[in-house]
Amino acid sequence: MYYYNITEFNEFKERKRDGVLYQYALLEDYDLKTLKKVLQNPDSDTKGDYLRELTEVYNRNEINEYQYIRLCKAIADGKFAIKTKLKEPLFYVHVLPKETEGYLNANENALDGFYFDTKKQWGGSQTKFTKEEIEELKKYPQLKGINFDECLEEVEE
Numbered sequence: 001m002y003y004y005n006i007t008e009f010n011e012f013k014e015r016k017r018d019g020v021l022y023q024y025a026l027l028e029d030y031d032l033k034t035l036k037k038v039l040q041n042p043d044s045d046t047k048g049d050y051l052r053e054l055t056e057v058y059n060r061n062e063i064n065e066y067q068y069i070r071l072c073k074a075i076a077d078g079k080f081a082i083k084t085k086l087k088e089p090l091f092y093v094h095v096l097p098k099e100t101e102g103y104l105n106a107n108e109n110a111l112d113g114f115y116f117d118t119k120k121q122w123g124g125s126q127t128k129f130t131k132e133e134i135e136e137l138k139k140y141p142q143l144k145g146i147n148f149d150e151c152l153e154e155v156e157e
Contacts, residue, residue: 010039024081025073
């Protein structure tokens with residue numbers, strides 16, 4: 001069993017269990033898609049807003065009553081447990097406004113280690129980054145003009 005907190009930025013942070021299992025909403029893998037959708041609503045920013053949004057999802061018959069109860073508990077408590085480990089989300093850094101190009105590529109063989117191209121990873125280049133790697137990229141002087149918070153696109157796999 002894996003245990004997660006829902007952070008103030010609506011990300012899932014793995015944690016060690018602190019207490020008994022019944023204190024956690026036990027989610028199924030398929031519950032995560034709905035939970036992410038509700039937490040990413042730009043019109044919501046409080047637990048009450050998220051619970052209202054979840055109620056709307058339930059009223060549209062997109063989830064059943066058991067999912068609704070599990071997800072309400074997860075949102076209200078800010079934590080949940082799940083049987084499978086969640087994959088850490090990956091992001092592209094899409095800097096230039098071209099639709100298929102302008103993505104940051106990191107490659108130790110490049111002149112200064114970075115260049116802009118498509119989001120396809122090939123030839124040793126890296127285009128998918130974790131949040132931790134992005135924080136490290138922000139420290140490079142040659143990337144100081146990039147507003148990373150505005151350029152991130154989550155990788156859909």
